[in-house]
Amino acid sequence: MVEMSGAKALLESLKKEKATVVFGIPGGANLPIYDALVDSDIRHILCRHEQSAAHMADGFARASGRAGVCFATSGPGTTNLVTGIANAYMDSSPIVAVTGQVATPFIGKDAFQETDTIGITTPITKYNFQPRKASEIPSTIKKAFYIATTGRPGPVLVDIPKDVQSQIANIDFPEKIEIRGYKPNGVPEMESVKQSARLLSEAKKPFILAGGGVKVSNAYQSLQKLSEFLLAPVGTTFMGKGCFREDHPLSLGVVGMHGTPEANKIILETDVLFAVGVRFSDRTTGNIDEFCREAKIIHADVDAAEIGKNRIADIPIVGDADQTLQKLLESLRKRMSKRKRSEWFETIRHVREELKDNSETKETGLTPRPILKTLRRLLPRNAIVTTEVGQNQMWAGLFFESYLPRTFISSGGLGTMGFGFPASLGAKVAKPDVPVVDIAGDGSFMMTENSLGTSIVDKIPVTVIVLNNSVLGMPAQWQRFFYNRRYSAVELKRIPDLVKLAQAYGAEGVRVGSTDEFERAVKTALNSEVTTVIDVPISPEEDVLPMVPPGNGLSSTVGVA
Amino acid sequence: MEKNYLISAIVEHKPGVLHKIANMFSRRGFNIDSLSVGDTVGKNLARMTITIKGDEPTAEQLIRQLGKLIDVINVTTLDPQRTVERELALIKLKLSTPEDRATIMDYTNIFRGRVVDVATDSVIVEITGTPDKMNAFINLTLRFGIIEIARTGITALSRGPESIPIENKGEEKW
Numbered sequence: 122m123v124e125m126s127g128a129k130a131l132l133e134s135l136k137k138e139k140a141t142v143v144f145g146i147p148g149g150a151n152l153p154i155y156d157a158l159v160d161s162d163i164r165h166i167l168c169r170h171e172q173s174a175a176h177m178a179d180g181f182a183r184a185s186g187r188a189g190v191c192f193a194t195s196g197p198g199t200t201n202l203v204t205g206i207a208n209a210y211m212d213s214s215p216i217v218a219v220t221g222q223v224a225t226p227f228i229g230k231d232a233f234q235e236t237d238t239i240g241i242t243t244p245i246t247k248y249n250f251q252p253r254k255a256s257e258i259p260s261t262i263k264k265a266f267y268i269a270t271t272g273r274p275g276p277v278l279v280d281i282p283k284d285v286q287s288q289i290a291n292i293d294f295p296e297k298i299e300i301r302g303y304k305p306n307g308v309p310e311m312e313s314v315k316q317s318a319r320l321l322s323e324a325k326k327p328f329i330l331a332g333g334g335v336k337v338s339n340a341y342q343s344l345q346k347l348s349e350f351l352l353a354p355v356g357t358t359f360m361g362k363g364c365f366r367e368d369h370p371l372s373l374g375v376v377g378m379h380g381t382p383e384a385n386k387i388i389l390e391t392d393v394l395f396a397v398g399v400r401f402s403d404r405t406t407g408n409i410d411e412f413c414r415e416a417k418i419i420h421a422d423v424d425a426a427e428i429g430k431n432r433i434a435d436i437p438i439v440g441d442a443d444q445t446l447q448k449l450l451e452s453l454r455k456r457m458s459k460r461k462r463s464e465w466f467e468t469i470r471h472v473r474e475e476l477k478d479n480s481e482t483k484e485t486g487l488t489p490r491p492i493l494k495t496l497r498r499l500l501p502r503n504a505i506v507t508t509e510v511g512q513n514q515m516w517a518g519l520f521f522e523s524y525l526p527r528t529f530i531s532s533g534g535l536g537t538m539g540f541g542f543p544a545s546l547g548a549k550v551a552k553p554d555v556p557v558v559d560i561a562g563d564g565s566f567m568m569t570e571n572s573l574g575t576s577i578v579d580k581i582p583v584t585v586i587v588l589n590n591s592v593l594g595m596p597a598q599w600q601r602f603f604y605n606r607r608y609s610a611v612e613l614k615r616i617p618d619l620v621k622l623a624q625a626y627g628a629e630g631v632r633v634g635s636t637d638e639f640e641r642a643v644k645t646a647l648n649s650e651v652t653t654v655i656d657v658p659i660s661p662e663e664d665v666l667p668m669v670p671p672g673n674g675l676s677s678t679v680g681v682a
Numbered sequence: 683m684e685k686n687y688l689i690s691a692i693v694e695h696k697p698g699v700l701h702k703i704a705n706m707f708s709r710r711g712f713n714i715d716s717l718s719v720g721d722t723v724g725k726n727l728a729r730m731t732i733t734i735k736g737d738e739p740t741a742e743q744l745i746r747q748l749g750k751l752i753d754v755i756n757v758t759t760l761d762p763q764r765t766v767e768r769e770l771a772l773i774k775l776k777l778s779t780p781e782d783r784a785t786i787m788d789y790t791n792i793f794r795g796r797v798v799d800v801a802t803d804s805v806i807v808e809i810t811g812t813p814d815k816m817n818a819f820i821n822l823t824l825r826f827g828i829i830e831i832a833r834t835g836i837t838a839l840s841r842g843p844e845s846i847p848i849e850n851k852g853e854e855k856w
Contacts, residue, residue, distance in 0.1 A: 239698060239701075240701070243701065243702055243705050244705055244706075244709045247752075248752050251698075268752065300752060301694075301755055301848075302693075302694060302751070302752050302753055302754055302755045303752045424750065425746050425749065425750065426743070426746040426747045426749070426750040428746065429739055429742060429743060429746075430743060430746075433739065
């Protein structure tokens with residue numbers, strides 16, 4: 122037992138969870154915490170908007186696999202965090218958000234900057250807490266980290282009233298905590314693993330669909346072993362991009378609305394679909410009634426509530442992805458020897474040769490494809506790429522190959538414009554020795570561009586590549602395709618001069634007019650001590666293709682070159 | 683095929699839990715027919731009985747989503763064949779003619795209910811039983827004029843010695 126304030130207890134508890142960095146903004150209701158920060162060696166990174174604080178914590182979490190922490194004050198501070206928390210929830214990213222709340226006697230009185238934080242965040246957090254005594258803070262923080270990072274990860278919010286932050290109490294830091302309603306052990310049931318092994322050993326055309334869960338459980342190697350043993354091709358969901366290296370002969374890239382033509386073609390031919398760490402999102406499956414109708418489905422996920430939510434599985438396996446993959450491979454080895462090249466393998470090879478976008482030099486103009494192919498060539502394999510949301514994101518999904526887990530970071534579920542830049546800063550804080558690049562569009566970048574301030578002041582150098590078409594590109598594309606080119610409110614008309622904007626913050630800014638200039642700019646940016654914004658003007662008529670129009674099955678891909 | 687499902691959950695008995703559970707129901711679009719909550723065996727635990735109408739996949743999803751909530755210790759469906767189900771209703775009836783009181787008391791006796799309040803123009807009847815029995819009594823007494831009804835919602839226990847484990851959430855829940 123040590124006597125200290127709730128605020129100090131919070132910071133000590135964070136350190137015990139090895140959280141050494143916090144992204145946040147102070148305000149009236151969290152001042153005691155910020156006062157305690159003065160004497161703490163926790164690194165605080167001052168954000169320019171709370172949404173960015175949550176995205177930075179999220180980017181930190183996705184790059185490192187550890188929980189990211191963010192602070193905000195009550196009321197507007199908290200409601201500004203909401204987008205970032207919802208984003209982390211949809212993509213199962215572990216963040217711990219600590220919000221200030223009005224003092225306990227004022228709760229429920231509509232006090233200044235009071236908002237029902239618990240009510241607002243219940244549907245977008247894995248769990249939320251409101252400790253009412255300083256002595257509850259250490260166990261609450263320990264629980265928050267445990268819940269956020271185990272099982273299916275997700276955001277946890279701790280809402281601390283101001284008087285609880287400043288209350289002096291005898292504080293005890295528990296070594297262990299017990300949450301009786303939460304047992305995230307993900308040991309898969311052997312019976313379903315055996316059934317799956319039988320089905321897969323008898324399959325003529327097995328296909329592996331790998332999702333974000335493979336990244337979460339670090340199952341990268343087990344997945345590759347299984348794929349090679351079965352000679353089964355791997356398509357990933359958008360969230361799974363990077364969990365299977367995309368230059369592997371069995372990789373087909375991303376499946377879905379803006380998936381690769383080869384992945385969308387082959388997945389529909391499978392007789393046994395092994396889906397691991399996926400939730401059968403509408404963006405992945407297209408029209409679910411047409412998705413792999415004839416195939417048997419094995420669905421492995423750590424979250425039992427995903428089983429049967431969007432697609433009924435023939436064999437469900439509830440468990441950790443890595444353990445499931447290992448046990449499955451073990452079980453398969455008992456039944457069969459490594460599969461030999463068969464007709465299925467030849468089909469895959471043939472379709473890959475026919476459809477895969479291999480050539481690097483088809484186009485040389487300043488269009489997304491050669492830009493992203495050039496970028497890939499210039500970056501080391503372990504470089505981290507984040508994306509904004511919209512066309513830039515889907516181009517990155519299609520044209521920028523990813524080779525390692527946690528190197529492709531994007532807002533998949535919520536589709537949050539403004540995510541990429543702050544997330545890239547969070548990722549860079551987690552991995553300071555790795556180059557970090559945000560692939561951006563002008564519309565998205567403008568939503569959180571003020572994080573340039575944080576990037577300069579807190580010395581977090583990243584490279585932002587703005588594919589600048591001066592329109593909100595994805596809505597423009599949909600209006601072109603589905604609304605007869607009746608453009609409505611998509612032209613931004615006047616984007617500020619991004620070079621001057623970057624310079625105004627003290628960052629580097631450069632505009633390029635050719636792929637050669639782009640190449641030089643990237644090389645310079647990667648060696649720069651400060652963040653560089655590379656403005657790449659592109660045509661507003663540029664589409665993301667191929668595409669499966671919404672509501673259609675994956676067979677209805679349009680725009681295959 | 684639409685069926686009635688009877689679901690029991692053991693949950694943490696602390697502020698905010700009902701909010702989290704109700705929020706999940708509305709957010710996921712589950713329609714609840716009735717819900718009752720009360721203290722149960724075990725420290726700081728409550729038992730919740732939920733009835734829904736739906737097909738099997740819906741019921742299964744609801745159970746999985748409930749089981750996923752951290753404040754839910756355990757959850758199970760109850761087999762109607764092996765379950766004791768009860769509901770309690772308080773029904774306030776109008777007395778218009780002198781004979782009404784005697785007739786209502788007769789009906790109440792037949793339904794093994796009790797008259798728990800008598801005034802000059804009204805009585806309150808307490809009826810316990812299955813929802814069917816409750817509905818039958820209400821239909822029978824409609825003609826007197828029902829002033830108010832308060833029903834608790836169904837509560838239920840499985841027959842025989844087994845119970846919902848409260849120590850540990852089974853691994854199949856995660």
